[in-house]
Each structure stands twice: as C-alpha cells, then as structure tokens.
Amino acid sequence: MKPNIINEELINQMLRKSAAACNASGIRSILSKARQAKGLDAADTAALSGISSPELLGELFETAKQVKETIYGRRLVLFAPLYISNLCKNECLYCAFRAKNTAVKRRALTQAEIAAEVEALEKQGHKRVLVVAGESYPRQGFQYILDAIETVYATKSGNGEIRRVNVNIAPLTVEEFKQLKAARIGTYQLFQETYNRQTYKNVHLGGQKADYDWRITAIDRAMQAGISDVGIGVLFGLCDWRFELLALMQHIGHLEQKFGIGPHTISVPRLEPATGSDMASHPPKPVSDIDFRKIVAILRLAVPYTGIIMSTRETPKMRQETFALGVSQISAGSRTNPGGYAEGEDVLDEAQFSLGDHRSLDEVIYDVANLGYIPSFCTGCYRLGRTGQDFMDMAKPGLIKEHCDPNALSTFLEYLLDYGSDKTRAAGEALIANALNEMGDTSRQRSQTMLAKVRQGQRDIFC
Numbered sequence: 409m410k411p412n413i414i415n416e417e418l419i420n421q422m423l424r425k426s427a428a429a430c431n432a433s434g435i436r437s438i439l440s441k442a443r444q445a446k447g448l449d450a451a452d453t454a455a456l457s458g459i460s461s462p463e464l465l466g467e468l469f470e471t472a473k474q475v476k477e478t479i480y481g482r483r484l485v486l487f488a489p490l491y492i493s494n495l496c497k498n499e500c501l502y503c504a505f506r507a508k509n510t511a512v513k514r515r516a517l518t519q520a521e522i523a524a525e526v527e528a529l530e531k532q533g534h535k536r537v538l539v540v541a542g543e544s545y546p547r548q549g550f551q552y553i554l555d556a557i558e559t560v561y562a563t564k565s566g567n568g569e570i571r572r573v574n575v576n577i578a579p580l581t582v583e584e585f586k587q588l589k590a591a592r593i594g595t596y597q598l599f600q601e602t603y604n605r606q607t608y609k610n611v612h613l614g615g616q617k618a619d620y621d622w623r624i625t626a627i628d629r630a631m632q633a634g635i636s637d638v639g640i641g642v643l644f645g646l647c648d649w650r651f652e653l654l655a656l657m658q659h660i661g662h663l664e665q666k667f668g669i670g671p672h673t674i675s676v677p678r679l680e681p682a683t684g685s686d687m688a689s690h691p692p693k694p695v696s697d698i699d700f701r702k703i704v705a706i707l708r709l710a711v712p713y714t715g716i717i718m719s720t721r722e723t724p725k726m727r728q729e730t731f732a733l734g735v736s737q738i739s740a741g742s743r744t745n746p747g748g749y750a751e752g753e754d755v756l757d758e759a760q761f762s763l764g765d766h767r768s769l770d771e772v773i774y775d776v777a778n779l780g781y782i783p784s785f786c787t788g789c790y791r792l793g794r795t796g797q798d799f800m801d802m803a804k805p806g807l808i809k810e811h812c813d814p815n816a817l818s819t820f821l822e823y824l825l826d827y828g829s830d831k832t833r834a835a836g837e838a839l840i841a842n843a844l845n846e847m848g849d850t851s852r853q854r855s856q857t858m859l860a861k862v863r864q865g866q867r868d869i870f871c
C-alpha cells in the first residue's frame with residue numbers, strides 16, 4: 409500500500425482556492441496571525457504563496473524579518489559539507505554523481521583522506537560538518553559511513569575538533585538508522601527533492617532512489633530508530649514551488665502527528681549547474697530570485713521554530729538577503745568534490761554541482777559580522793541532549809535564547825582568537841561588545857562568564 413503522507417489532490421485544490429481568494433485584507437490578517445510566531449496552517453501558507461503585489465510582498469518580508477529576529481535574534485550557525493564519496497548507483501537527472509555520467513571522475517575517500525579533509529576544515533575553524541555521499545559505498549558497505557563518522561570525531565588538530573557531525577546520505581533501514589544514531593550523529597538530513605510523484609518519476613530514472621515511497625518514508629524510519637533531529641528539504645526547480653511548499657507542510661504535519669515532533673531543519677537548495685546534467689542548467693520549473701525569497705519568508709512564518717538552511721549554492725547577495733528573512737544556518741568555505749579541502753581548489757569534474765559562493769570561512773564570517781549577524785559554532789543543545797521534543801519545549805516559550813546567545817558568543821570568540829584574521833577579529837570583537845549591551849541580564853551575565861573563560865584559554869564552553 410502507498411504511504412499516505414502527501415495528498416496531491418488536496419494540495420492542488422488548495423492552490424486553486426487560494427488563487428481565487430487571495431485579497432489584501434485576507435493576507436494582512438494571516439500576517440498578523442503570523443506575528444504571534446505560532447505557525448500557520450496549509451491554507452494560510454497557500455494564500456501567502458499567491459502574493460504578487462509589491463506592497464503585500466514588502467509586508468510579507470517585513471513580518472518574516474520580525475519573526476526571525478524574535479526567535480533567532482541575530483545568530484547564524486555555520487557548518488561545512490564534507491563530501492566523502494561521489495560513487496552512486498542512482499540516475500538522478502540533475503546530479504553530476506548519477507551513475508551513467510562519465511564526465512565525473514569517481515572517488516571514495518579513504519579514512520586517511522577523510523582525516524586530512526577534517527584537519528583542513530578544523531584549521532579554518534569549523535566545528536560542525538555535514539557528511540555527504542552518493543548512494544553506493546566502497547566494499548565495506550554502510551560500515552564505510554559509520555567509519556567515516558568515527559574518523560571525523562577522532563581527528564583533532566591543535567584547538568581544532570569537530571563537535572557535531574550531521575549526515576546527508578541515502579535512506580536506510582530502521583536497523584541501519586539505529587547504527588547511525590549510535591555513531592553520535594547530530595541531524596539526519598534527507599531531501600525528498602520533489603514531492604510530486606510524476607515529477608519524481610521523470611527525474612529519477614534508476615537505482616533505489618527511483619522508489620518514491622522508500623524515500624518519503626525514510627524520515628519515519630529514522631524517527632522510529634530514535635533519531636529525533638531530522639532535516640527535510642526540496643530541490644527547488646524541479647516542480648512548481650507552491651506545490652512543494654504545501655507538500656512540505658503536509659510532510660511536517662505527518663511527522664508531528666505520528667511522532668509528536670516536526671523536523672529540526674528545512675533545507676532550500678535550488679538547482680545549480682552540474683557537470684554532465686542538462687537539467688541542472690535548465691530547471692524544468694525555475695524559481696526566480698523573488699520567489700526564492702518568498703519561499704524563505706513563508707517557511708519562516710509557517711514553521712517559526714524550524715531552522716532554515718542555506719548552502720553555498722546561492723550567491724553572497726542572495727544569502728545576505730535571506731538571512732534577514734529567516735535563514736538560521738549557512739554553510740561556508742564549501743567544496744563539493746571529495747578531497748576538495750585538503751587538496752585545494754574545486755575540481756569541477758569531481759564535484760556535485762557548482763557553487764554560488766566561493767569565499768573562505770573567514771571572508772564569510774567577516775561579511776556576516778559586518779551585517780550585524782553573530783556567527784555561531786554552537787553544538788550545545790545536541791551535546792546536552794536538548795534535541796527533538798526537549799529542544800522544542802525550550803524553544804517555544806523563548807527560553808532557548810538564554811542558551812543560544814551565550815553559546816553563540818563563546819564559540820564565535822573561540823573562532824576569532826584561534827583562527828580569525830586581524831580584520832575579522834576587530835569586527836567580531838566590536839560585534840560581541842554590542843551584542844552584550846543589547847542582551848537581557850541573565851544572558852549577559854552568563855555570556856560574560858563564558859567569554860572570560862575563553863579569553864583565559866579554555867575551549868568548548870557551552871551551557
């Protein structure tokens with residue numbers, strides 16, 4: 409029997425209705441509801457997706473900015489993807505790693521090569537990585553992934569260490585997910601790519617990934633295995649973005665109903681050019697820059713407590729604009745070719761897709777700090793077991809800020825002292841002083857104690 413997670417008919421019906429009913433006063437009443445930061449239902453989400461007047465669009469963006477600022481303040485969590493292998497048995501037409509693509513050189517890093525990558529990331533100052541791989545592992549099979557995670561955690565250099573390993577790998581069985589949890593992963597991330605069955609079929613021509621149902625049920629299996637931090641996402645550009653947005657809401661509703669908790673993060677990749685893929689350069693349903701901003705803003709209002717992740721697929725300009733609208737996590741200094749950190753430059757004929765932001769971590773941090781955002785390398789919640797429901801229980805009444813703000817400042821100061829260039833350190837210290845001034849008493853006192861410890865040479869201070 410087909411899993412009953414996405415109801416396409418209902419989505420199409422809602423989109424038709426919302427197109428007819430979308431008027432200014434209706435939109436304004438949805439926006440005033442959204443300001444309470446309690447989320448929106450699917451019908452409200454559909455209505456917001458139909459906004460086209462510049463005036464209402466401005467109001468949507470303004471509301472998203474307010475909600476983002478109330479819940480997340482000015483923190484931005486930073487991470488780097490770690491591509492360990494580009495071997496793949498699937499035929500996703502948009503991806504350079506697809507099996508039949510002869511334009512890509514295949515490579516699965518050895519554990520020693522993975523350790524070299526991790527050292528290179530640590531020397532830049534990264535503390536959080538996202539392990540990424542195609543769906544085919546060397547002869548060790550799935551154990552290859554488990555070994556890679558162990559290698560990442562075990563590789564330390566000077567003050568450098570990776571404190572949280574998230575993974576973006578193909579769907580697993582419940583038993584395998586249990587092993588992934590035992591390997592101490594942070595978030596298990598998996599994008600459905602498109603929730604539309606027909607589009608899914610058109611773009612996934614072979615391999616296990618061609619099975620829509622195996623993929624749509626993967627997050628359920630991860631949760632059954634006890635992984636409470638999960639990330640979902642859509643690859644925008646394959647199908648109408650409005651459809652995908654409502655389907656995302658249905659997926660979230662399903663998880664909340666079945667497990668009492670939704671996803672920890674949502675990723676919003678847009679199709680980028682990829683070696684050997686026509687589709688990647690000519691998306692079937694391209695998403696314009698303005699619609700892309702709309703997607704981020706609507707998600708921020710619809711699921712205020714779910715992190716939104718923006719990768720280096722996007723240009724620095726688009727990344728800046730979407731920080732304000734709702735993005736809470738960004739990758740920086742990324743390479744999408746296995747071995748790309750230790751061995752230097754992007755190697756296009758080994759990479760998954762081309763990047764929109766080529767700047768180093770320090771350049772990104774300098775820029776983010778100048779925009780008034782506080783770069784955070786915090787891994788506190790995950791290490792203190794504040795995940796899943798426990799995290800939401802603190803986040804919803806606003807209590808989590810008293811942890812996130814001090815943790816952001818202490819990990820940012822670590823970065824500045826250990827890795828920051830002179831100009832980034834100067835910009836960062838000014839930002840920290842400013843942030844302390846603006847904090848409430850509890851957070852300020854906590855932050856000052858933690859910052860003093862970091863200045864005295866202690867590391868990995870979190871609350």
Ligand code: SAM
Pocket residue numbers: 502503504540541542543576577578579598599601642643677678679680681682688721760761
């Ligand atoms: N192979 C696993 C899978 O497909 O789920 C995990 C890793 S895959 C490399 C990670 C993600 O990259 C995919 O889920 C897809 O959304 C994204 N991706 C693939 N091709 C892309 C492209 N041309 N532009 C942007 N993102 C792309």
Ligand code: SF4
Pocket residue numbers: 496497498499500503504505506507541542543617
């Ligand atoms: Fe393989 Fe993932 Fe690329 Fe599809 S998206 S070809 S499964 S690496």
